[in-house]
Amino acid sequence: MSETSATSLPVTEPLPAPAPAKRxxxxxxxxxxxxxxxxxxxxxxxxxxxxxxxxxxxxxxxxxxxxxxxxxxxxxxxxxxxxIVPLVKDVELRSIDGTIKYRWKTHDGRYIESVYMPSEDRKTLCVSTQVGCAMACGFCMTGTMGLKRNLTPGEIVAQVHAVNREVRKNEGLETLRPLSNLVFMGMGEPLHNFENLKTALSILQSEDGPNFSHRHITVSTVGLVPMIERFGQETDVKLAISLNASTDEQRNKTMPVNRKWNIAALLDACRKFPLRQGRRITFEYVLIKGFNDADEDAHRLIELLKDIPVKVNLIPYNENPGLGFHTTGEERAEQFRAILADHHIAAYIRKNRGRDIAGACGQLANRGDAAPADGAT
The missing domain is CATH 1.10.150.530 (DNA polymerase; domain 1)
Structure with a gap:
């Protein structure tokens, strides 16, 4: 080889090490x-x-x-x-009514919460689907966190497995699956994490898995209208709509999603939702004192829901510090329910579980992602 050709050889840099295979x-x-x-x-x-x-x-x-x-x-x-990516129990808080709120630490140092609600005829777990929430509903503590990230299907399902273990241990049960019912009403908007939710539901309903019946699983949404149609087409579990207002003006003030998909659009999606024979859509209505709990609200709600197979869960607001809303009293809540019932709408005042441990509807929030909540054990 000549000197010229030798010196003209290109100088090569060492090749980078191959990226490690994704686990x-x-x-x-x-x-x-x-x-x-x-x-x-x-x-x-x-x-x-x-x-x-x-x-x-x-x-x-x-x-x-x-x-x-x-x-x-x-x-x-x-x-x-x-x-097998674990959830690590970080906090366990027990309510005087038997409710237990669990806070779990994820592999990347985030925190999520799920709530176990036992009763005489069922053992229900309220499951989270996201770390935080992007929906920013004005009466909800989770909404103050913003969205940190979606949970994976494994992290969604891991809450169920972890609480099954806890219930077996605490209640001396031998069955592998003591939980009977699941409600996706914890941290996050389930339909905002739809693909991971759908995979998690397929696991939870599978015969080789926990084998939950579609009749015993409910998914709640604030009203992501395009996703409601997909949810109805691609899953067979029950749907709950977090409505919480009888006018767009009210809903715009507390639920920013309504500015994109208003009540009319939401109810139109509900009318098109495929329902099995005898099934109904659950509408959740948080009663806020002096805001959405007047007789006029009840009558407007009757008109809104008149042509949809529905059940209405009335939820006296669980007060959260700094949000400026107050709960409706028991008498007013019963009067509101009676108006709906008089017009042949199945309406129930939902018993709030775990208020004393900030485990009730709208109260799940980690108060930041670093320190355990006050009163942690």
Missing amino acids: VDVASLSLEALTCFVTETLGERAFRAPQIYRWLHQRGATSFDEMTDLSKALREKLKAVAD
Whole structure:
């Protein structure tokens, strides 16, 4: 080789190291997706996927080592490329009415809350779908946080598994799934995190998972109109609408979403919502003293809902510091309910659970993402 050709060779920089392969959160995978992962990524036979899935979603396993009917070699293979992303219990607050509020720490140091509400005939968990919320409803403490991020399907489902473990331990139960009902009314707007919600619902309803009935799951929305149609087409669980006003003027003041999709648009979406025979849409109406609890409001509400199969849950407002709203008294709430009932609308005054631990409707907020809430145990 000549000197000229040697010196003309290009100078090459060292190649960067390849990026590490992305690890898989197996608890966020549907059974179909997990089967693809097991066969294509791990090179294992397809029957291994339901085994792993049942460990995750029937038994609530939090580590691969718990999966004792898998070979050690397969468990090591899973550890090399996959994770079961845990929620760590950070706070547990107990109410005088039996409600328990749990605060969970996520893998990235965020905090979410879920609320266990036992009663004589059911054990209900209120589930969060986001860290914070972007909807900024003026009467809701979660809305003051803003949206930090969406929860993954695994983090949504992990709340259910974690509370099942807590209930089994606290109440001395042997059943793997003591919870009977789920309400997606915790932190966040579920339909704002629709894809992850839909995957979580498929896991929670699956026979190889917790196997919740569609009749025992309710998802609440402030009224993301385009998503209501998708929700009705792509899931089969129950819908609840957080209405909280009888006029657009009222709703604009407290629920910014109404400026984009007003009451008329919201109710039109509800009329088109596919309902199974005998099913109704639940409308949630937070009663705020001197704001939306007059007889006139009740009569306007009757007119709004007259051609929709509905049940109305009246929720006396749970007062939050600094938000400037006050709760409707018991007598006024009953008068409001009676007006609806007189016009053949099924209306119930919902008992607020966990007020004394800030675990009731509209009270879930971490008061920042750093320090535990006051009174934490």
